[in-house]
Amino acid sequence: MQLALQQIVPIPLKEKFTKRGSDIWNKDLQFAPGEWVKIKAPSGTGKTTFIHIIYKLRHDYEGKVWWNGQELRQVKDNELAQMRQQNVSVIFQDLRLFPNLSARENIELKRVLQTPFYEAGMIDSLAERLGVTHILKQRAGLCSYGEQQRIAIIRALIQPFEWLIMDEPFSHLDQENIAKAAELIAEECTKRKAGFLLTDLDADEHFAYTKVLNL
């Protein structure tokens, strides 16, 4: 699945964003299947806005986003649901777990939305890898942000995908847990030949990125 951007810029931020140089806003770009892309930018410069545009949560932008040759505005609701279940997985900056469901239920929901990609036992394996086995039965709303972030990472990895979209996915983790999570994400993307887009504030060497872009 290819992702292409054609001169996109959020309308409310057009003036602000076009004043400074950017590798993304108002540019034509193509991301080939399997590319590992880092998008780097200081706080408040539009990382979340960008993620929400390409996941079709925001519509107030100029330009066009193309997923596999189909313009995102033309993608119908049922196709969008299918795409989010099968092709494009996401880790939101604000995590978006259901606070009243347990950590395991939050992950399980994503596993069973389509023909499961993994058996239920994989939840335990992934939780062990990221050190969150002990909180699987706990309500997500009672988990620490670092625990919630690891649950959100597992939830994104439990479903099928060709692209993984991650908005500052390590913001609540210490270096040791970042290393574990990055290793797991790299393994899962390699296994599926999947690409990813990852936003973050600073440069890092967590992955062998194929592109590093400044927003």
Ligand SMILES: Nc1ncnc2c1ncn2[C@@H]1O[C@H](COP(=O)(O)OP(=O)(O)OP(=O)(O)O)[C@@H](O)[C@H]1O
């Ligand atoms: N609809 C809107 N109207 C006006 N300003 C907006 C709108 N949406 C976002 N902004 C502003 O756009 C800027 C970019 O916001 P965004 O959340 O995308 O940044 P970010 O790079 O993800 O920030 P952070 O790293 O702090 O999470 C912010 O200054 C925000 O206040």
